[in-house]
Every structure is written in C-alpha cells, then in structure tokens.
Amino acid sequence: MFYLTEQFFSIQGEGKYAGVPSYFLRTGGCNLSCPGFGATYEVDGETRYGCDTYFAVDSSYAKSWTKVDDAAALIETLKKEFETIGYKPDMVITGGEPLMYHADSTFYEVISWLVEEDIQITFETNGTIEIDFDRYPAYQSCVFALSLKLANSGEPKSKRIVPQALRAIGKYTKESFLKFTIDAALVETTAIDEINEIREILPDLPVYCMPVGESRDTIWRNDKAVFEFCMKHNFRYSDRLHIRVFDTTQGV
Numbered sequence: 001m002f003y004l005t006e007q008f009f010s011i012q013g014e015g016k017y018a019g020v021p022s023y024f025l026r027t028g029g030c031n032l033s034c035p036g037f038g039a040t041y042e043v044d045g046e047t048r049y050g051c052d053t054y055f056a057v058d059s060s061y062a063k064s065w066t067k068v069d070d071a072a073a074l075i076e077t078l079k080k081e082f083e084t085i086g087y088k089p090d091m092v093i094t095g096g097e098p099l100m101y102h103a104d105s106t107f108y109e110v111i112s113w114l115v116e117e118d119i120q121i122t123f124e125t126n127g128t129i130e131i132d133f134d135r136y137p138a139y140q141s142c143v144f145a146l147s148l149k150l151a152n153s154g155e156p157k158s159k160r161i162v163p164q165a166l167r168a169i170g171k172y173t174k175e176s177f178l179k180f181t182i183d184a185a186l187v188e189t190t191a192i193d194e195i196n197e198i199r200e201i202l203p204d205l206p207v208y209c210m211p212v213g214e215s216r217d218t219i220w221r222n223d224k225a226v227f228e229f230c231m232k233h234n235f236r237y238s239d240r241l242h243i244r245v246f247d248t249t250q251g252v
C-alpha cells in the first residue's frame with residue numbers, strides 16, 4: 001500500500017529530461033522535511049516551513065492523499081490515460097520521497113509493469129533510501145534523478161547524505177544524474193565544497209544545478225547566481241519550467 005497525492009500529464013520541468021512530455025505520479029510522505037527551502041504554509045493556525053511540495057510531505061495533508069492498495073486498478077487507470085494521451089509518455093515518479101515505498105508490493109508491481117511496457121521511468125528522489133537492486137531488479141531499468149539536499153535544506157548532513165544508498169544507485173541504475181537546488185547565498189558560500197564532497201562518492205554522474213524557488217518570484221531572485229555558478233564550474237543549469245509557466249499552481 002502506498003499513497004498518491006496527485007497524478008497528471010504534463011511536461012518534465014527540471015533536470016536532464018526537462019521539456020519532455022511526461023506522466024507524473026506523486027507519492028505522499030517524505031523522510032525529510034527541508035524547512036530551509038523557504039515555503040511557508042499554515043496548519044491549524046501554526047506556520048510551518050518546508051519545500052515547494054509540502055502538501056505531499058507533511059502528514060497533516062494525508063487525509064487528502066489517495067491510498068493505493070490495488071496495483072491492477074492503477075495499471076488500468078494508466079492504460080486509459082495513455083489511450084487518451086495517444087501514446088505512452090515517459091513516467092516521472094516523484095513525491096515527497098517515492099522510494100520510501102520501493103519495497104511495497106503494490107508499488108513494485110506498478111513499477112515492474114511500466115518497465116515491462118518499455119516506458120522510461122524517472123525517479124525524482126532525495127537519494128537517501130538504500131535499495132536492494134538484486135531483490136528489486138526493476139529499479140535497475142529506471143533513471144534516478146538524485147536531487148540531493150545541501151545545507152540550505154535545513155536538514156542535518158547525516159540525514160540528507162547516505163553514502164551507501166548513493167553507491168548502490170550509482171552501481172546498479174542504467175542512468176542517474178545529480179541535481180542540486182541552490183540559492184544565491186549558497187553559491188557564495190558552501191555550494192561548491194558540498195557538491196564536490198558528494199562527487200567523491202559519485203564521481204561520474206553529470207551535475208545539474210537549479211535555483212531554489214517554489215514560485216516565480218523566488219526563482220527570479222536566485223536564477224542568475226546559479227546560472228553563473230554553473231558556467232564557472234562546468235555544471236549544467238536546469239531551470240524549473242513548470243514554475244516559470246504556472247507559478248505556484250499544483251498538478252501541472
């Protein structure tokens with residue numbers, strides 16, 4: 001059993017496959033909360049801090065999430081969606097942290113079906129969950145967008161960097177890349193040292209950097225610094241197309 005917060009057809013907005021029409025499954029729940037990312041929201045009159053997908057992270061939103069305990073039913077829904085779309089688009093499995101559910105039998109059945117259908121699957125993951133790729137071989141056919149969190153996430157390093165999880169992903173997956181969300185202040189301070197430390201664990205993966213921002217306004221405040229940072233260090237700049245186009249609208 002796992003939770004979905006939303007599913008929709010859109011365009012991948014970030015990372016290596018930015019611009020590719022993709023069908024999104026967003027799971028509910030995360031093992032981090034990233035209070036440093038600047039999104040604020042209210043729960044029962046209390047102000048909380050989190051990332052741009054706080055509605056898929058904070059369990060106080062769980063009553064609006066959908067419980068999925070029937071893989072066949074979700075697969076039928078996806079088949080109908082693909083018929084409506086007219087082709088089988090790439091799949092993006094995001095969250096929250098989708099790999100919290102990697103060993104769940106319902107979740108794994110859906111992923112295995114997508115792999116059998118030869119559909120490209122990208123996991124948007126924080127890279128902290130260690131996967132047994134021999135036991136769950138379908139994940140070897142997936143792309144892992146490793147959106148590792150840096151100090152600006154507000155999470156302690158011991159929670160956000162798990163070397164054994166990263167080594168397993170680097171060793172077994174067909175394709176992975178590193179993706180960092182950084183802001184103008186971090187560019188001026190620890191960003192390069194933090195990224196280089198992670199690259200000691202995964203030296204061969206391409207690096208994408210994108211500006212912090214849960215809205216157009218916050219992206220505009222950080223994009224130029226990240227752009228110049230990428231030029232300086234030979235990293236790839238990733239924009240956040242869905243926020244540029246739709247601002248804070250969910251489900252796009």
Ligand code: SF4
Pocket residue numbers: 030031032033034037050051052053054057095096097126149
């Ligand atoms: S790991 Fe990702 S989804 Fe989870 S709280 Fe941090 S930014 Fe949000």
